[in-house]
Amino acid sequence: MGKVSVADKMRIQTRFQSKGYSGRVSSEELEARHCEENLSEGFIYDSRNNLQMRGLVVLLISKAAGPSKTDDLSLQHDMVSGIYSSQRSLAEITELIHTAFLVHRGIVNIGELESCDGPMKDMQFGNKMAILGGDFLLANACTGLAHLQNTKVVELVSSAIGDLVQGIYYENSNLPEESSLTDDIGIASWKEQVFLSHGALLAKSCQAAMELAQHDTNMQAMAFEYGKHMSMSHKLNSDLQPFVKENAGNTSAFSLNSAPVVLHQEFLGREAWIQQIRETQLKGRLLDFAKLQEAIKTGQGVSAAIDLCRYHGNKALEALQCFSSSEARSALENIVRAVTRFP
Amino acid sequence: MASVLWRCCCRSVGSHRPEISCARNRFLVSPVLEERRQIQYLQSWVPGTRACRSRGTEAFCFSTSSSLFFPKDYSLFWRTSPGFHYIAERMYCCGKAHNNEKNVDPFKLGQKDLKNIYEDIKKELFVSTDELKDMCEYYFDGKGKAFRPILVLLMARACNMHFNNCREMFASQRSIAIIAEMIHTASLVHDDVIDGSDSRRGKSTINRIWGERKAVLAGDFILSAASVALARIGDTAIVSILSQVIEDLVRGEFLQLGSKENENERFAHYLEKTFKKTASLIANSCKAVSILGCPDPKVHEIAYQYGKNIGIAFQLIDDVLDFTSCADQMGKPTAADLRLGLATGPVLFACQQFPELNVMIMRRFCLPGDVELAWQYVQQSDGVQQATYLAQRYCHKAVAEISKLHPSPERDALIQLPETVLTRTK
Numbered sequence: 001m002g003k004v005s006v007a008d009k010m011r012i013q014t015r016f017q018s019k020g021y022s023g024r025v026s027s028e029e030l031e032a033r034h035c036e037e038n039l040s041e042g043f044i045y046d047s048r049n050n051l052q053m054r055g056l057v058v059l060l061i062s063k064a065a066g067p068s069k070t071d072d073l074s075l076q077h078d079m080v081s082g083i084y085s086s087q088r089s090l091a092e093i094t095e096l097i098h099t100a101f102l103v104h105r106g107i108v109n110i111g112e113l114e115s116c117d118g119p120m121k122d123m124q125f126g127n128k129m130a131i132l133g134g135d136f137l138l139a140n141a142c143t144g145l146a147h148l149q150n151t152k153v154v155e156l157v158s159s160a161i162g163d164l165v166q167g168i169y170y171e172n173s174n175l176p177e178e179s180s181l182t183d184d185i186g187i188a189s190w191k192e193q194v195f196l197s198h199g200a201l202l203a204k205s206c207q208a209a210m211e212l213a214q215h216d217t218n219m220q221a222m223a224f225e226y227g228k229h230m231s232m233s234h235k236l237n238s239d240l241q242p243f244v245k246e247n248a249g250n251t252s253a254f255s256l257n258s259a260p261v262v263l264h265q266e267f268l269g270r271e272a273w274i275q276q277i278r279e280t281q282l283k284g285r286l287l288d289f290a291k292l293q294e295a296i297k298t299g300q301g302v303s304a305a306i307d308l309c310r311y312h313g314n315k316a317l318e319a320l321q322c323f324s325s326s327e328a329r330s331a332l333e334n335i336v337r338a339v340t341r342f343p
Numbered sequence: 344m345a346s347v348l349w350r351c352c353c354r355s356v357g358s359h360r361p362e363i364s365c366a367r368n369r370f371l372v373s374p375v376l377e378e379r380r381q382i383q384y385l386q387s388w389v390p391g392t393r394a395c396r397s398r399g400t401e402a403f404c405f406s407t408s409s410s411l412f413f414p415k416d417y418s419l420f421w422r423t424s425p426g427f428h429y430i431a432e433r434m435y436c437c438g439k440a441h442n443n444e445k446n447v448d449p450f451k452l453g454q455k456d457l458k459n460i461y462e463d464i465k466k467e468l469f470v471s472t473d474e475l476k477d478m479c480e481y482y483f484d485g486k487g488k489a490f491r492p493i494l495v496l497l498m499a500r501a502c503n504m505h506f507n508n509c510r511e512m513f514a515s516q517r518s519i520a521i522i523a524e525m526i527h528t529a530s531l532v533h534d535d536v537i538d539g540s541d542s543r544r545g546k547s548t549i550n551r552i553w554g555e556r557k558a559v560l561a562g563d564f565i566l567s568a569a570s571v572a573l574a575r576i577g578d579t580a581i582v583s584i585l586s587q588v589i590e591d592l593v594r595g596e597f598l599q600l601g602s603k604e605n606e607n608e609r610f611a612h613y614l615e616k617t618f619k620k621t622a623s624l625i626a627n628s629c630k631a632v633s634i635l636g637c638p639d640p641k642v643h644e645i646a647y648q649y650g651k652n653i654g655i656a657f658q659l660i661d662d663v664l665d666f667t668s669c670a671d672q673m674g675k676p677t678a679a680d681l682r683l684g685l686a687t688g689p690v691l692f693a694c695q696q697f698p699e700l701n702v703m704i705m706r707r708f709c710l711p712g713d714v715e716l717a718w719q720y721v722q723q724s725d726g727v728q729q730a731t732y733l734a735q736r737y738c739h740k741a742v743a744e745i746s747k748l749h750p751s752p753e754r755d756a757l758i759q760l761p762e763t764v765l766t767r768t769k
Contacts (some may be wrong), residue, residue: 119406
């Protein structure tokens with residue numbers, strides 16, 4: 001994916017792109033890392049590499065599924081270390097799409113800026129670059145998808161882009177500037193939204209990887225399930241981080257729409273929760289996050305979120321049962337264990 | 344015949360814009376002189392484009408279809424232009440059919456297929472959130488020109504008729520028209536955010552109403568819906584052709600960010616940008632419907648060339664209108680391109696007469712007074728006429744291409760379409 005380098009250059013100019021994206025997505029690189037077989041926390045939580053997880057999972061699940069039984073010989077020759085070249089491309093495309101939306105998430109509303117946010121011109125330029133950069137990545141994803149020569153895969157992945165947009169849209173409308181402090185969403189709609197914003201892309205990419213190797217619908221469904229439940233437990237895990245870390249000294253702000261908070265609110269009831277928020281309110285609309293965090297920790301939300309995380313982890317492990325045992329499968333299992341482990 | 348058509352075009356252009364009509368009359372009185380002037384100018388940059396091509400820069404390597412902007416016979420086309428009408432006439436395989444062509448209003452003929460097209464687009468845009476739905480449907484209100492869907496639908500029917508006198512249109516071809524309009528709209532939404540535009544088609548832009556963050560997401564969503572619809576056609580060749588369009592749109596936008604020091608390169612750069620941002624979508628959608636309707640590769644090339652040439656002409660006229668139209672007609676503020684720092688066709692031609700424009704182009708009209716001064720220069724020069732003239736040339740080429748198809752009402756409408764492109768006022 002040499003084409004991405006232009007976007008890479010732009011990244012330097014763009015202030016709003018997400019940190020941590022390490023630039024080029026190379027499947028070889030991903031595979032080299034996979035070969036090290038060290039897929040525990042170190043890999044997933046290393047702040048420099050974590051964003052390539054999606055590509056890695058697509059590669060691993062492709063490898064775990066192996067060649068299809070109905071496979072014709074013409075496909076066989078472009079298989080390298082158990083992965084078809086089309087599946088490698090798909091892994092790259094998945095990363096491209098994910099990154100494109102990291103970039104588009106960073107766009108700001110010019111009208112809402114205040115003078116303390118810096119010169120308006122810079123912000124406009126940043127927006128411009130972020131839009132073009134994201135579009136560039138998406139366009140590359142589109143042409144890459146077309147190259148796969150499989151319209152079912154194009155449809156699946158395109159629909160995942162639509163899901164992602166809707167998910168991010170929800171995410172945006174839950175921003176504090178848009179709503180009054182916290183939304184009254186239950187855990188059911190939380191799950192729905194998080195599936196769209198975090199799970200759909202990986203689930204559908206995993207399914208598409210099976211389709212590319214001409215695996216049957218059952219195998220495709222299982223790959224989808226793995227992608228979906230693994231992403232859910234991954235998201236739950238990251239939502240839980242502010243509440244389970246050992247060193248509670250440095251409290252950072254956390255989202256009031258993260259899973260433990262939503263669950264906490266469900267246990268507490270809306271009224272009591274609003275009351276609790278008012279108690280921690282400082283001047284204006286600022287919140288004392290340390291105090292709120294303590295309050296949530298004493299409730300049942302955190303443990304319920306951990307349970308939910310493990311529930312999705314188990315579902316993901318179950319889905320893997322239809323794959324025959326292999327190194328790649330154990331790597332996928334390790335990823336799940338890593339995101340469901342809590343101190 | 345062609346010359347009659349041509350003069351007819353010229354006359355109607357003139358009636359809309361008196362300041363151009365005198366130039367046009369000059370052209371009619373003494374075409375040879377005018378042509379020579381044009382040739383001299385164009386020769387100054389056509390060799391430049393050749394050099395580019397031999398270097399193999401990506402600018403002139405286009406997918407499967409033949410090279411861009413100026414086909415290999417282009418300089419020939421120009422040099423022989425006093426005899427052009429003769430050549431063009433010979434190319435029409437069936438001159439007599441043209442007697443009826445004046446009666447064919449492309450927009451009227453396309454209307455019956457256009458029916459419900461916006462409803463169908465809305466069906467593709469299936470969203471659960473009301474607000475996102477409103478945003479996505481905002482521009483599909485049926486108040487746009489629907490230029491692209493009409494052109495694509497006419498092309499579909501013309502190709503089907505050419506192949507086996509088939510009067511039907513395939514559902515897949517209709518989908519292409521829908522997809523083309525969706526891709527176009529998605530790019531409009533993003534362009535408006537990039538340019539910070541406040542109004543389009545006489546109403547506020549999406550970014551103005553809902554803010555930039557949401558506008559970008561709406562654009563992305565429309566694109567993804569178009570992509571799903573495209574995949575559902577189930578033809579990998581078609582998917583490849585239209586995904587090329589998406590890439591061209593983005594690359595065109597990147598080209599627009601930069602400007603070239605050298606004048607010759609600057610024109611080639613401008614035309615390349617124009618192809619990618621406007622013509623690629625039209626050319627490739629035309630190609631796609633031709634593939635779906637007719638197996639002959641020659642027809643695919645005709646469809647592509649027609650779309651490409653009319654697309655470039657369309658944009659050239661758009662750029663001209665930015666200087667000649669008033670804000671009420673366009674539904675968006677005029678001289679907008681200058682304000683965005685863009686030097687379009689009329690400015691580049693004006694720069695021939697007023698080299699003072701050079702520095703302003705290079706600094707993208709950023710100093711106070713630049714926009715007004717550049718505007719004055721363009722009005723004093725014949726930049727507008729020259730750009731219009733170039734657009735006419737592209738239209739000629741488009742007509743020559745489409746005339747190779749067997750006659751049908753739709754083909755004749757496509758022959759008429761360039762005229763409406765050249766004479767449009769908004």
